Amino acid sequence: MRVAQAGRLSNVRYDIRGPVLRRARQLEAAGHEIIKLNLGNPAPFGLDAPDDVLSDVVKHIPDAQGYSDARGIQPARQAVAQYFDRRGVPGVTADDVYLGNGVSELIVMALQALLDPGDEVVVPSPDYPLWTGAINLCGGHAVHYQCDEQNDWNPDLEHLQSRIGPRTRALVIINPNNPTGAVYSSEILLGMLELARRHGLVVLTDEIYDQIIYADAVHSPAAALAPDLLVLTLGGLSKTYRLAGFRSGWLVVSGPRADAADYLDGLELLANMRLCPNVPAQHAIEPALGGRVDITHLLQPGGRLRDQRDHAWAALTAIPGVSCYKPAGALYLFPRLDPEVYPIADDEKMMIDLLEQQHVLLSHGSGFNLPTTDHLRLVFLASVPVLDEAIGRIATFLSTYHQ
Numbered sequence: 001m002r003v004a005q006a007g008r009l010s011n012v013r014y015d016i017r018g019p020v021l022r023r024a025r026q027l028e029a030a031g032h033e034i035i036k037l038n039l040g041n042p043a044p045f046g047l048d049a050p051d052d053v054l055s056d057v058v059k060h061i062p063d064a065q066g067y068s069d070a071r072g073i074q075p076a077r078q079a080v081a082q083y084f085d086r087r088g089v090p091g092v093t094a095d096d097v098y099l100g101n102g103v104s105e106l107i108v109m110a111l112q113a114l115l116d117p118g119d120e121v122v123v124p125s126p127d128y129p130l131w132t133g134a135i136n137l138c139g140g141h142a143v144h145y146q147c148d149e150q151n152d153w154n155p156d157l158e159h160l161q162s163r164i165g166p167r168t169r170a171l172v173i174i175n176p177n178n179p180t181g182a183v184y185s186s187e188i189l190l191g192m193l194e195l196a197r198r199h200g201l202v203v204l205t206d207e208i209y210d211q212i213i214y215a216d217a218v219h220s221p222a223a224a225l226a227p228d229l230l231v232l233t234l235g236g237l238s239k240t241y242r243l244a245g246f247r248s249g250w251l252v253v254s255g256p257r258a259d260a261a262d263y264l265d266g267l268e269l270l271a272n273m274r275l276c277p278n279v280p281a282q283h284a285i286e287p288a289l290g291g292r293v294d295i296t297h298l299l300q301p302g303g304r305l306r307d308q309r310d311h312a313w314a315a316l317t318a319i320p321g322v323s324c325y326k327p328a329g330a331l332y333l334f335p336r337l338d339p340e341v342y343p344i345a346d347d348e349k350m351m352i353d354l355l356e357q358q359h360v361l362l363s364h365g366s367g368f369n370l371p372t373t374d375h376l377r378l379v380f381l382a383s384v385p386v387l388d389e390a391i392g393r394i395a396t397f398l399s400t401y402h403q
């Protein structure tokens with residue numbers, strides 16, 4: 001019997017985990033060692049979670065055997081609310097916090113509760129592609145607004161405005177951005193939020209990298225800048241707290257909740273239907289957000305993430321024909337290969353060729369809903385010697401590569 005996938009998946013793409021990753025698995029199964037710089041997953045790179053967060057979770061395992069409240073355990077939701085208060089978002093209480101199995105689950109829930117078939121959502125290009133995939137999965141239509149590489153990958157506000165139409169329901173902001181590493185100034189954010197205000201859009205803001213900021217960049221929570229708008233802010237433990245495997249995240253509702261009561265009932269219904277998020281992992285939230293965890297030592301000059309960023313950026317941009325914005329936040333470099341030097345028609349194929357020839361696994365730029373094929377994404381979580389080795393191999397590959 002032939003079993004076909006549901007039609008609703010026909011428009012859903014998640015290419016950054018597609019054929020390139022499958023090929024990497026085949027090569028590994030055949031005994032090859034691959035340098036994997038394709039995933040923002042801190043633990044395999046020796047970036048372990050803080051000990052006291054882990055020990056709190058262990059201590060609470062006996063209390064974590066049953067289902068919790070569908071929105072999550074009270075102390076964790078309280079800790080998230082207090083964190084938002086410290087970040088300048090007014091009036092958030094534990095009742096405004098929904099915990100989930102990672103931001104990934106909460107993105108799908110937030111969109112499922114919002115979208116009717118044909119509704120549009122404006123999303124950045126490039127984006128973290130779960131956003132585009134989830135909008136399409138939920139029957140909506142992802143409409144991309146450009147971020148401008150020449151302007152430090154800031155959103156092009158005129159283009160954003162031109163993408164908003166009568167069916168647009170929501171604006172997605174990813175800040176700090178994956179894959180570009182851009183951190184938006186409050187001026188840019190205020191411009192985006194003004195468009196949301198003018199067109200009555202719900203703001204969905206993915207701020208999972210809000211604490212991973214380099215140099216003098218400052219992260220402003222969108223919810224703090226627009227207390228008059230319905231803003232859903234998403235964050236979690238995967239990156240800052242190096243607990244990606246715990247699958248633990250939060251969605252915080254701020255702004256005029258009364259107008260959104262019907263939507264919030266829908267969100268609650270979906271939260272109830274999945275019973276609750278993983279309970280042991282919820283116990284990591286209070287110690288993580290309670291002010292005990294500080295990651296500035298990783299981000300300051302001499303800090304591991306900062307050094308790796310600087311080193312990888314310098315090595316990549318020393319390759320002829322490769323340019324790159326130096327990321328102000330997050331864990332990624334998103335270099336451009338000058339099409340005059342490297343005429344690449346199929347960037348996914350280029351990633352497979354790199355993998356086969358040099359055993360380095362990266363992600364192709366068009367997998368992030370970029371309309372061109374001249375970018376790739378490299379995760380700089382690996383140590384400097386590993387980054388050196390990988391970027392050396394990329395340089396060797398590019399020196400002879402033709403498509």
Ligand code: PLP
Pocket residue numbers: 040101102103104105128174177178206208235236237238244247248249
């Ligand atoms: N949002 C962004 C921008 C990401 O980069 C990622 C993971 O890379 C996620 C969400 C997924 O987060 P989680 O592990 O909480 O599902």
